[in-house]
Amino acid sequence: MVSHDRILIKNAYLMTQDERLGDLVGDVLVTGGTIQAVGRELQDDDARVIDGSGGAVLPGFIDTHRHNWQGALRNLGPAWTYEEYRRRVQIGLGQYFEPEDVYIGNLAADMMSIDSGVTTVRDESHISNSPEHTDAAIAAHWESGVRAVFDHGWPSTEAEEWQFGSVRTHPDDIRRVRGEVLADDGARVTLNAMLRGPELSTLEVADHDIRLARDLGLRISMHVGLGERGARQQAIRRLAEAGLLGCDMTFIHCCTSSDEELGMLAGHGATASVASALEVFMPGLGQPATNRLLAAGVRPSLSVDTETIVSGDMFGVMRAALAYQQLIVAGAGGAMDRADGLSTFDAADLIAFATVEGARACGIDDRAGSLTPGKEADLIMIRLDDVNLLPATDAAASIVAGGHAGNVDLVVVAGRVLKEGGVLRGGATVLQEAASSRDRLFRAAGFPLPSSGAGLRYRG
Ligand SMILES: [Zn+2]
Known part of the structure; x- marks a missing residue:
């Protein structure tokens, strides 16, 4: 049976930020909200597999x-x-x-x-x-x-x-x-x-x-x-x-x-x-x-x-x-x-x-900040094969010099997927209210209301 918080990311470039693990091409297994394993050719029959090829996986x-x-x-x-x-x-x-x-x-x-x-x-x-x-x-x-x-x-x-x-x-x-x-x-x-x-x-x-x-x-x-x-x-x-x-x-x-x-x-x-x-x-x-x-x-x-x-x-x-x-x-x-x-x-x-x-x-380095087994699963995948990052000769240099939010394909916090396939999940209802909140505050403070952005609503 496939459960949603059991994820196996396969064949990604892992920038672990863990000195013992270093950078490697491999897999990350997430179960029960934590990083269960990091390595090559991991297997788990119950996990949902996410293809990581072409992506860099790093701690969020x-x-x-x-x-x-x-x-x-x-x-x-x-x-x-x-x-x-x-x-x-x-x-x-x-x-x-x-x-x-x-x-x-x-x-x-x-x-x-x-x-x-x-x-x-x-x-x-x-x-x-x-x-x-x-x-x-x-x-x-x-x-x-x-x-x-x-x-x-x-x-x-x-x-x-x-x-x-x-x-x-x-x-x-x-x-x-x-x-x-x-x-x-x-x-x-x-x-x-x-x-x-x-x-x-x-x-x-x-x-x-x-x-x-x-x-x-x-x-x-x-x-x-x-x-x-x-x-x-x-x-x-x-x-x-x-x-x-x-x-x-x-x-x-x-x-x-x-x-x-x-x-x-x-x-x-x-x-x-x-x-x-x-x-x-x-x-x-x-x-x-x-x-x-x-x-x-x-x-x-x-x-x-x-x-x-x-x-x-x-x-x-x-x-x-x-x-x-x-x-x-x-x-x-x-x-x-x-x-x-x-x-x-x-x-x-x-x-x-x-x-x-x-x-x-x-003060949360005991649970976040690196892809270390046992830490909470806070991780992201950045697409190195996107048009602006190819051919990604050096992953870190590519991300720093050319990366943007559009390259962030996957976001996981405590094992929960919040963005996948480049699509952000949730939040839409309240984001609808951002422009109304801004208008209310501007009126109260006596600031002129903007001509651009008036009545804008979240499109996601
Ligand atoms: Zn400040």
């Missing part, structure tokens, strides 16, 4: 920082500065979000993620305007089927009061979420704390918030090294000096964190998330710290950040990291980068940053 991409609530506001301002983004989205629109808008935005972001081969998204949720907003964000992750690390953040109401020297402590509702909503750290949707840290709040508040997260047994993410303020505030150094820096922390951006601070980050076993596409697009943040992190001994993870500015797939994020490295090599990097003695990375490294390093940054 892991996006370690995305503000999912903005999913239905995608592609608004690719040329915005950081200030314009803050004014229009965080301050302008965030305060008008209803729980339903958070649900639609999160689901839109999750479906985009899945379609482009992202199987885990770390949702940096600074839209905790009420407990109902938080619950709506989490409900969307259960609905979409993606693996989500939900990072509980602060509200977007009174946004200014929550940032830049804020004296408000982290919303207490995180205790309810931990106790009643996301108590199981082994589930498909798990809880982290998105904290502001000493770059956005006082050190006393940062100290309080970090202790709160650790009391609740939660990992921590923190935006640091944003623009001139980041260089001035030196959040990582101050955390280290206060005895608060730890291996349970992921630092997002680090664009203007000093080399010495990145050394402290490495010394404490913390992890980093580079939002390379966003950072090269948005003036005011600083430049991607990928090479400086490598020099400090940190292999970073990668992230999308906000879809209001950049595309929600990891292909563009990988390409942007490489494009910026090549600017440094050409002597055209920013003030913090030097071409001599540069610690460089290549396409294979980028695939690792976008998979196994992402799992490490999210």
Whole structure:
């Protein structure tokens, strides 16, 4: 008898991201939601066979920082500065979000993620305007089927009061979420704390918030090294000096964190998330710290950040990291980068940053990030025989240089098939509502309604 969660992928090029297995041409057997076996000429009479010839199978991409609530506001301002983004989205629109808008935005972001081969998204949720907003964000992750690390953040109401020297402590509702909503750290949707840290709040508040997260047994993410303020505030150094820096922390951006601070980050076993596409697009943040992190001994993870500015797939994020490295090599990097003695990375490294390093940054490397038997079956197949990737002389280089969501043929999360034959499953009902949510928010904020995209409905 053939059952749907028993899958045998045959004759694919396996980019396992497992050092012991390496890359090989072979098969992957998925049973009961986990990777049962990886090898050559596997047999299983009960499994549904998927022909993998012409495809590369790899662990799904892991996006370690995305503000999912903005999913239905995608592609608004690719040329915005950081200030314009803050004014229009965080301050302008965030305060008008209803729980339903958070649900639609999160689901839109999750479906985009899945379609482009992202199987885990770390949702940096600074839209905790009420407990109902938080619950709506989490409900969307259960609905979409993606693996989500939900990072509980602060509200977007009174946004200014929550940032830049804020004296408000982290919303207490995180205790309810931990106790009643996301108590199981082994589930498909798990809880982290998105904290502001000493770059956005006082050190006393940062100290309080970090202790709160650790009391609740939660990992921590923190935006640091944003623009001139980041260089001035030196959040990582101050955390280290206060005895608060730890291996349970992921630092997002680090664009203007000093080399010495990145050394402290490495010394404490913390992890980093580079939002390379966003950072090269948005003036005011600083430049991607990928090479400086490598020099400090940190292999970073990668992230999308906000879809209001950049595309929600990891292909563009990988390409942007490489494009910026090549600017440094050409002597055209920013003030913090030097071409001599540069610690460089290549396409294979980028695939690792976008998979196994992402799992490490999210604290889920025991169950995701590589095609290791016993891990949960989060995997994708990219068609190397598509017109834009043929003849795929080097699989990693082909995926990084030329890949896009249309090449993602198969997406499996926890053994459940979410995209197959290039067709995304599910999500259509709520995606119908994305344009209505956008219209409602624009009206509330007094923004003019767009002439293009008015009344658009999801076609899938
Ligand atoms: Zn961010």
